[in-house]
Amino acid sequence: MDRVMSQLSEINLIWFLAFLGLIIMGNFILKRAADYIEKRNAGVNGKTAATARSVVNWLSFYSALLLFLLYFWGEEWMTYTLYSQGGVDVSFFLILVAFMIVSLAHRLVKIFTLYVLKPVYEYYEIETGLGYTFNRIIYYTVMILAVIISLTTVGLDLTAIAAVLGVLGIGIGFGMRNIAGNFISGVIILFERPIEVGEVIQVNGKNGRVEKIRLRSTIIRTAKEGTLIVPNQYFIEQIVRNRSNVAMSAEVNVSVSYRMDTKKIEELLEEAVQKVREDAEGILDSPPPDIRFVNFKNQALDFLVLIPVTNFQIKEKVESDLRHAIAKIFQENKIELAPAANAGFQE
Secondary structure (H helix, E strand, O other): OHHHHHHHHHHHHHHHHHHHHHHHHHHHHHHHHHHHHHHHOOOOOHHHHHHHHHHHHHHHHHHHHHHHHHHHOOOHHHHOEEEEEOOEEEEHHHHHHHHHHHHHHHHHHHHHHHHHHHHHHHHOOOOHHHHHHHHHHHHHHHHHHHHHHHHHHOOOOHHHHHHHHHHHHHHHHHHHHHHHHHHHHHHHHHHHOOOOOOOEEEEOOEEEEEEEEOOOEEEEEEOOOOEEEEEOHHHHHOOOEEOOOOOEEEEEEEEEEOOOOHHHHHHHHHHHHHHHHHHOOOEOOOOOOEEEEEEEOOOEEEEEEEEEEOOHHHHHHHHHHHHHHHHHHHHHOOOOEOOOOOOOOOO
């Protein structure tokens, strides 16, 4: 009898590996087909192709798990009792089921928020930040319930776990004050919404767009520095400039020698601005550019040039072009810049 069971196990393993190979091959073929269609069909955007590849990976993963359960659920090692808790015999099979509950909940809530809630938000014209807050609340609620269900499935006593975590929380709380502070700040940001996904803010003098608000940190995408990961406490404790509803301007500070004619400097700066407006893109027609004589220093005269632009990505490009234009015009007219120790603009 043992010999027959051993042979059946070997046969099941062979068939399982064969079908698993077919699943992997099908995954490879379908993803290559999605790549081919994306390249040949201009109407298929990258997001649609990425979604198709994600669905294929998801189906392949759960097909492999179900195939594994189908062929081995009757094996002794699958149902072997690892430990007993509250009258429940916990086995590898139950642990695998608990894992599937959590992973499936994660995937389903992502699909629900993307393909069900997103069109609803667009139809009722719900703000992006408010919709993102709803999505985060739904996600964390579903995942907490999924974890509770999975732990209950394997027979863990949640009351005992809560007591243990309470004792541990007192001990490790002092060592995790920053993490806890960032977590609470993340909850405050999601509900109070001082900043929202899609808004342009200024962090440490750098302009960036809020890309994602997580419970511990916020992701800011800048045009020059790349991605900034900012702890959530920063937004609660520091002054943060929200530039979403403010006209974005390219700003260039110029310091010239105190011996220069201020009116001539202003005329040359106007000439440089006009040159940039003719060549650069993304510059607004209204309000008009602003040139100011802003400060006196020991051996310097400070000027500020402001050019309204469409967004912060264009801002740095226009500032660079403007500096090139000013440098060229100053060289042609023999304008002396202020010594380095006196150069710069102070607010």
